[in-house]
Amino acid sequence: MSKKRQLLIDTALSLFYKQGIHAVGINEILLVSGVAKRTLYSHFSSKEELLIAALETRHCVFIQWLENKLSNAKNDLEVVSLLFQSLESWFDDNEPLLGEFRGCFFINTCAEYNDVTCEIRKSCEQHKLRVRQVVASKISNENQDSVTIICTLMEGAIVTAQVSGYTQPLIEQCIKTSQIMLHD
Template sequence: MATETHTEAAAPSGARERLLDATEALIYAGGIHATGVDAIVKQSGTARKSFYTHFESKDALVAAALERRDERWMNWFIAGTQRRGKTARKRLLGMFEVLREWFASEEFHGCAFLNAAGEIASTEDPIRVVARKHKERLLDFVRIQCDAFAAESGMDARRGARLSRQWLVLLDGAIAVALVSGEAEAALDARTAAQILLDAEAQSASDRGMSTDTSASKSVSKSTSPSANKRPPSRRAAT
């Protein structure tokens, strides 16, 4: 079963691509600080000179490897999500099924971007910047699905932004729990919580719709009641 962690099959690549392949594999499995340039060069099968030819530093190499992973991971996740259904609700819940397949693979070592951010202190470091941009891309994709769900359920469109942020917490939470526990079923636990969240949002939208309809009905009833059109008695007639 292909997952996002698998390197795409291709013809033998150049030195730069082999360095990126080796860097991604090594830092994902063992971490950034634990991976030295010598190990990367050795695994890539390139000369040390090739490293300095293509990259100014180890950090630049790691950032480039993560940027490439971001593109591949997002393509994998978006495609997997879209296959889960034609409605936004099915796609949103299907995200956790996509994650479960990843969690069940032997190559799963958590989120490479959360892992990287945890090792780099400076928020302005290029590696942290790549990690942040990855989460922003993921949030943007989730927001598209949440906006579609809002349209389907009659939910206030403004609530889509909040729902998308909550959804990202559930996705990243499932990844973290699966990494620590080694249990792929963490994805299904998160899916259950996500389903409750969607049901609550849909019910809230329904309740607001009923409240609006009731208020409108009362307003129409009041405006058309006999007393509303009854003129007060004339003082002149009374005298």
């Protein structure tokens, strides 16, 4: 990938995540990146195509981060503890790979795109499915029915942290609820 293309993707991702997609125009992306309009359009035919590339980049970063965070779990209880402790660390802006916490980029993106059939929404849906697969891959076979609940708690924690900033008691409750569920 060319350096200019990656710079455009990184700039767009940063601006979209901080300000929202519809609030950021192509001219702002060009200004911040220092890339010429002609160069941008030689790599991307539209803002939506640039957004898809930004979503793909964020997806790869997030999945790598999540897999790394859960890699040392020895059992299901450790998976949920590591999962929610890692989320709390992200909410508290202690995860440099993910940057400053501003909610889930994929949830935020879906909030700006109403058409559930558009490629942007499909990209967000694929991300959420992959996150679920990562969590499921770490949970033992006898607890696979619990994966949906764990992932729902995770998504709820992300939204709650974004909206209210209320994290520690929330994370503790998510861990406790998950552990109780895994024992039943």
